[in-house]
Amino acid sequence: MDNSKSLEQFARDAYSDGEEAVVELVVSPALKLKEEKHRRSQNSTNSSFPSSGDLASKKKNNSRKExxxxxxxxxxxxxxxxxxxxxPDTTVKCSPESCECGHTFDGSEEFIDSIRRQVFDIPKPVVTVAEYVSEKYRCPVCGEIHAGDFPAGVTASAQYGNNIQASVVSMMNYQLLPYKRTAEMFENLFSIGISEGTLRNI
Known part of the structure; x- marks a missing residue:
């Protein structure tokens, strides 16, 4: 094939040469591509190629610089x-209980030495519930009734606090947890049943 010719010129030449030339122009590149793809898929398990060729075909260049x-x-x-x-927050003394001779230790014996070991852990998460009570009182002077104001943000009879809402936002927007897994995590860790609908509204 003459590379100096344009694709359009090849098509015009094939058209002028007749039907068979047009078919050859269209089919030939497709057949070559199919043969090349088939050749690349051959290995020792589906052809007569030696197994040594499998490693060569799978070997990849390591772009990491030494x-x-x-x-x-x-x-x-x-x-x-x-x-x-x-x-430490807590200290637990591990004292010996008894001796092979039959003596039972009570803490009055001579102290020799001690070995310290510390365990770092997270306390079991516990959800706390804070109740706000708006009390009403009657003014003794004019008789008007006054009620105490709830703190800012406390607007419902029962609602989730700022820390829980912040945790939801962090898990879903930063950790990219889906609604279902976020709800399951709150149930497993805190025994809080948050619906997916509530999560969408936080």
Whole structure:
């Protein structure tokens, strides 16, 4: 095929040469593409090609540049090692109960030494309910009745607080959790049954 000719010129030449030339012009490239695709799909399991060719066809170039740095943390990198704290929230003393000789320890014995181990954990999430009561009083001077104002944002008889609403927004907009999984998470962690409709309105 002469590459100097345009596609339009090839089509005109084929048209002038007759029906068979037009068919050849259209079908030939499609057949070549099909043969090339078939050739690329061949391997040792579906053809007579040796298995060594399978590895060559699957091998990919590693675009990662080689450096002299070793794998793992680099010099100067600030680690996140868990260390003990001087003032833990709770301390549980593990004292020996008895000796092989039959003596039972009661704390009056000579103290020798102790070993400290600390466990960092998150307390079980607990939902707290704050109740606001608007009290009404009658003025003793004029007799007019006055009611206390609810805090700003407290507008319903029962509603979710700012922390729960902020958690919903974070999980759905930042963590990208769908409505159903967000509702399931609140049920599992906090025993709060939030409907998907409520989540859409927060």
């Amino acid at each position: 450096t002299d740095r070793k794998s793992g943390g680099q010099p100067g990198h600030k680690g996140c090692t868990l260390n003990q704290v001087p003032n």
